[in-house]
Amino acid sequence: MKKIFILLASAFLYTAASAQTTWTVDKAHSNVKFTVTHLLVNDVDGTFKGYDGTITATKPDFSDAKVAFTVQTATVSTDNDMRDKHLSGPDFFDVAKYPTLSFTSTGITKTSDKHYKLVGNLTLAGVSKPATFDLWYRGTITNPMSKADDAGFQITGTIKRTDFNFGSKFGPAMLSDEVTIKANGEFAKAK
Template identity: 85%
Template sequence: MKKILILLAAAFSYTAASAQTTWSVDKAHSNVKFTVTHLMVSDVDGIFKNYDATITAAKPDFSDAKFQISIQTASVSTDNDQRDKHITSPDFFDVATYPTLTFTSTAITKTSDKHYKLTGNLTLHGVTKPASFDLWYRGTIQNPMSKADDAGFQLTGTIKRSDFNFGSKFGNAMVSDEVTIKANGEFGKAK
């Protein structure tokens, strides 16, 4: 009987330790931004207003985390109506044909305390390619309003437009091939 209880306790401990927790993005305290260089002399910033993101992880340091991000391309804003109309057109995002941009992580590797390399598949403009980003886990804290746990992250990195056949009519002299990505995310633990 004692052996059975020990086996049951071990099985319960393993199940509890490997249980996945889901975290959902708090859009009021998060953002997804990008920067390109115009005419090789001036940076132009943009933001996506409509997106969703979730994290699943079993470990409290998120070293086994899986990220899923989906962005509605029509929600792009560069704070200029004429430019926004152009970048949602077939010249760039072609939002009628490609309404979403997605990232699904495939691996996470710890590089130092609270810093990771996050790798996954990025789908933009109908093209899926591997992409890697730097991820800073900023910590977890109990939200004094909701009494639930909130975790903070910052994701940074660079992608190339040419890898995704994005804005191919416009060369590097007009709009930089490199696009800098920066996302700040606050995620609430599912109850």
């Protein structure tokens, strides 16, 4: 009887210790941005206004985190209506055909305290390719307003447009092949 009790207690403690926690993006305190170089001399920034994201982890330092992010491509904004309309069309995002772009992580490796390499699959304009981003876990705090735990993250990295056949009519003299991505996210712990 004592052995059964010990086994049950061990199973319960293992399950509790390895319980997966889900964190959901707080859109009021987050953003998704990109930068591309125009005509080799000027950086143009853009944002997406519509997105969803979750992070799941069993460890408090997020060293086993899994990240999933979806962006609504029709929400692209560069503060220029004509350019935004062009970006939404078939030359670039083709939002009628590809309403979302997404990233799903497949692995995470700690590089230093609170810094990680995040590997996964990025899908853009119907093309899925492996992508690697830097993830900075900025910490966790109890939100004084909601009384819930909030965690902060920053994801940065560079992708090549040509890997995704994105904007292929425009060579690197017009638009850089490299596109820098930066996402700042505040995530609320699910209750």
